[in-house]
Amino acid sequence: MEAESNQLVGHLLQGVLLCGGLIAAALVYLRERKRPPNRAALTAVIVERSWSTRSVLILLGTLFLLYFAAAFAGQFFYEERIPAVRLAVTYVIYALLVIMVALFNRARGADWAGAMGMGRGDLKKLLFSPVIYLAVIPFIMLLSKGWHELLSRFAGGEVAPQDVAEMVANGPRSWLEICYMLTAIFIAPIYEELIFRSVAFPYFVKRGGLAAGVVIVSVLFALMHFHAPSLAALALLSATLCLAYWRTSSLWTSVGIHMIFNAVSILSLNVAN
Secondary structure (H helix, E strand, O other): OHHHHHHHHHHHHHHHHHHHHHHHHHHHHHHHHHOOOOHHHHHHHHHHOOOOHHHHHHHHHHHHHHHHHHHOHHHHOOHHHHHHHHHHHHHHHHHHHHHHHHHHHHHOOOOOOHHHOOOHHHHHHHHHHHHHHHHHHHHHHHHHHHHHHHHHHHOOOOOOOOHHHHHHOOOOOOHHHHHHHHHHHHHHHHHHHHHHHHHHHHHHHHHHOHHHHHHHHHHHHHHOOOOHHHHHHHHHHHHHHHHHHHHHOOHHHHHHHHHHHHHHHHHHHHHOO
C-alpha cells in the first residue's frame, strides 16, 4: 500500500514538473524572442572573467593532489568511519577551493565575488533560477528516459543509481545521511559552479567561442560524475547552467538552478521508493 502511494506521489511530481516546465519554457521562449540578448556583449563579460592557463593549471593540479591524497585517507580509519571521514575531507577541499578562487581573483586586481558574478547586485538574479529550472526539466527528464532505454537495451541490466543517490534514498535518517543530503543540495552546487562555470567556462569561451565552451564544459561536467546512466541528463543540465550564467552574467543563477535540481532529485528518490 505504501509503495503504491509513493508511486502515485512520484507520478504526480513528474506530471507537475512536465506541465509547469512546458509553461515555463514557453514563457522563456517568448521573453527571449521579444527581448533578444546582446550576444556579443554577454560573451565579452564571460571572456573578461577568464583566468590564465597557468592559474587554471595550478587550481586543477591542486585539486588533483587533494583528491589523490583523500583517496588514501580511508586506509587510516575503520570502515564504519570512512563515510564520515570522506564528508569531512570533502568540506576541507571545498573550503580550500573557495580560498584559492578568491586569491586568484584578487591577484587579477578584481573583487573576487564581483569578478565571477557573485556580488550583492547579482544575488537578485537568483529569482530567475526556478523559472529556468522548470523550463529545462521536461527536456532533461525525456532525454534521461531515452538514454536509460538505450543503456538498458545495449548494455543490458538495470540502471544502477549513484552511490550518493542510494544514501539519500528513502529510509531511516542518520545524522550522516542528513549531512550528505544538505551537502548535495546547498554546498556541492556552489563548489561545482565555481569550478565549471566560473573557471572552466570562461576559459574555454575565450579560446574557442561560446558554443565550444558550452560543449566542452558540459562533457567534462557529465564525465566527472563517473555515472554512465546520468551522462545525458548531466550534460544537458550543464549546458543549461552555462547558458544561464552567460545570459544573466550571475553565477548565483546557475547555483540556484543546480541547488533546485539536486533538491528535486533527492525528493524524487524519496517518493519513488
